[in-house]
Amino acid sequence: MKRSFDIYKMSDSRERKLWKESIIVFDSSALLDIYFLPKATREKVFENHFKKKLEGRLWIPSHVNFEYYKNREQIIKKPITENYQPLKDEVLGAIKKSISAIIKKTNDFKNRTKNDDRHPYLKQEDIDKYLTVLESLKNDTDSFEKSIVNQILEIEKEIEDLPNNDDVLKAVEEYFQIGREYNFNEIVEITKEGKHRYEHSIPPGYQDKKDKKGFQIFGDLIIWKQIIEYASETQKPILFICNDLKEDWCYLEDDVTEKRIKSPREELIKEIFDEANVDFWMYNLSQFLYKSNKHLFSSDEEVIDSDKILRFSRLIQENKFSKKPKSRSRVIHEEFYECNECDGNNDGFGNYVDYWTETSIINEYPSSHRNSKFDSAYTGACEWCNTLHIECPCCHSVTAINIHQYDEKVECEGGCGIFFFIESDPSHHNMDNYEIKIIDHRAEECSACGEEYIDDGGNTGVCKKCNEEYGTER
Template identity: 35%
Template sequence: MNLFEHYYLTKDRILDILKNDGIIVFDTSALLDLYYYSEDSRNRIFKNVFPYFENRLWLPAQVYFEFLKNKDTVAAKPEKTYMALLDKDNRDMGYVPKLVSTVTKFEKDTKELKGILTTLKETTIREDKHPFLEQEIFEPIDQAVDILKEQMEAFSAKVEDFQIDITQRINDKILDLSSQGDEIQDQIDEKFKIGEELTYEQMTQISVDGRRRYEEKIPPGYMDQEDKTGLQKYGDLFVWMEILNHASECGKDVILITNDVKEDWVDKKFDRKPRFELLKEFRSTTQKNFWMCNMKDFLYLANEVIDEKNRIPEKVMEDVDEVSNQLPEESDDDAVIREMVSEWMDTEAAVIIDRLLPVDSNWKVFGNNRIYNGIDYRGEEWIVLAHLVEKFDYASILHALTNLREIKRDYDQLGKEYYYSQLIILKDKASADKFMKKVKGNAKLSSMFSNVYVQNTVLYMMRGRLFFVDANHAMG
């Protein structure tokens, strides 16, 4: 027996599972990513791929619960993108008001140009004065300015009509999106079977075993133990146990579609293959085969088994790949920073860091940032931004003070209510003192630091911990 291939499946064996009766399981990350794909890409997946695996698409109840919990925030992205086109305060988007303001400036400059030319003519018209010029010299430029002014007025009128038209169409699109329901959830409810929910007693029993597993870093789920509290920290382990139970009952092989690349699921040193412990536990428990892949790889594999007329085109693959590249992946340095931020927020604000958030394309944020979602003891949600200051010029300090305001403004427009904490982190005490000296020495920067809409805290790193320097809010 080839023990390596016994656990690490070849492409042919994976295709056999897809062709035959293997169970296809999606995790929460793969489901939520559907909201980020274009409408055409989603429809291709729904109509071309899902039907091939009819009666084999299955979701653990824990995955479905997490999907329902998070989908509303993710689903708001298309509406946000339309709204951003009309938002004059959105420095990254706001293209419609930018167009109007630019044309208005051109029209004003054209009128000013006409005034300057008139003044020049009046200054040079009298023969008894110097400077004096023959007036016919002005005729060509006079005519050109008149033509420009006339054309500018006509163009400005067209832009005004365009603004009215596009604003109406965008508002109609937003209204249409808000009234058409949730097609993705409809597809999931229609195409997927949902597993039986674990009882509270089962969850607590799994958590007891989970403590031992997490101490020994036995996958999956141990990467969540510092970020989550209570039973939440065992969410991935609940998913895994549901998969094991279902595969044992059905006697089927399983392919898990996931975009989770944390080390408690994939072996980053071995071409991102599933952790060996997962393969071994699944085989020992079910006597069947288990494999994992991301959505893009799943679609490429599916193309080899579905009918040629239903194959997914390359543009869909590119769309899926682009979305996956936008999602945050935690490096070793990220993990160190998250640990420091988690300890600080837990100690100072009783906030448990839940997960790393992707940077939304609507946010105008600069510099070295990590953005986290958190939850406090009251159940209130937080957005926590850790900004590592690397330069001390005016622009860099300005960004350190305004990044979280950008994110807050975007969420406010969506009606999302969070508490906001911005941790401005320096590499040492001397750098932190230098940062605060520059902030307090400039009236505008000092005013931004004191802004009450977000909590600003200046800290420095030492021996893997964060230490307090200054803040615009009461501590503790």
């Protein structure tokens, strides 16, 4: 009985025993995340861990091997799409657009002050000098952009060539044994069991039913079955290295800045113990690297620096677990997004929307409605007519609302069904003091009292209060 309970707890002595005796099994998520380690650190892992300390103890299920090969090129190219492409498209682009915007505004200023027969009029010498400086800055910026883009292109070429000289792939092929591939009928049998397991949230893998198709819905379960089979054959305990940190595999540590595995799910520990009579535990990749310092190396041996492991862990967390904001319409990054309401002054200047900022909004949807989650929106104002432009938090299209539309419902231009309402303060001439509201699109005006109400499907045309007062059947 005591032995049965001990399998769910990790102690120092049990951990030492596992590191000494176990088969180290990598999931595809952990293998793929090795690409995010700096190359020098990867080389240390391959040489010191895989070759010297764990030779003959590294194994992956055939389905892990399949998932790794399927996703490796996409992961290899992630630094291009997630790191270098934004530098080119957003940062460098924003620098150029900012300078162009300053030039445009200065020209606007010049055109407003150049006529000596009416106010405002200013001498043009200083303005012209400044425009010359700006033009020189624009030329320097073009040269700067060209130099930086060339550097980025060289780095991107190195990354694109990596699939042809892939050190991670070489390490997998050299140091890992690969389990047998299951045939079609074996996989079908697993899917039959999987339907029952997923219906009752029995781990692993039941969370994948939401966003995967076909056999891949049961990919984690296939991997798990292959691990159990191999453990039965070898009669060796299993340390599973997995970066797929979902509740259908494990529990996470509480109150830590980095996501770390606290323990595998009890169902997994019991299942593999009952089926194969072996111990089972899990670490994520950064935990594996950290624990290896303690259990694989003596104090005078070269190991991976703990600070590097911490930085790596945070990088992986940012890539996978941070709640990233939804991508917004590119239009709000454009310095010259033209106003939907005006043409600017007679010279064609000033009719663009600027001063984009995130603005709090009042949301009148009930908490049960899917539109209730929006509490802010990006807004900008036209340089010339001051028309308010709102980027819809739902569909990201931009709706222009001029001063005459304040205190009225205005439907989102994107057709998503959201209505905006700019509630103004008449004492401030409806200009600078207002609140932005999202109105429940189901709201109707009561034919009896004139107040708005939410029609619950009765289609009576009167609110609940009036219905009760006048006895109208609903």
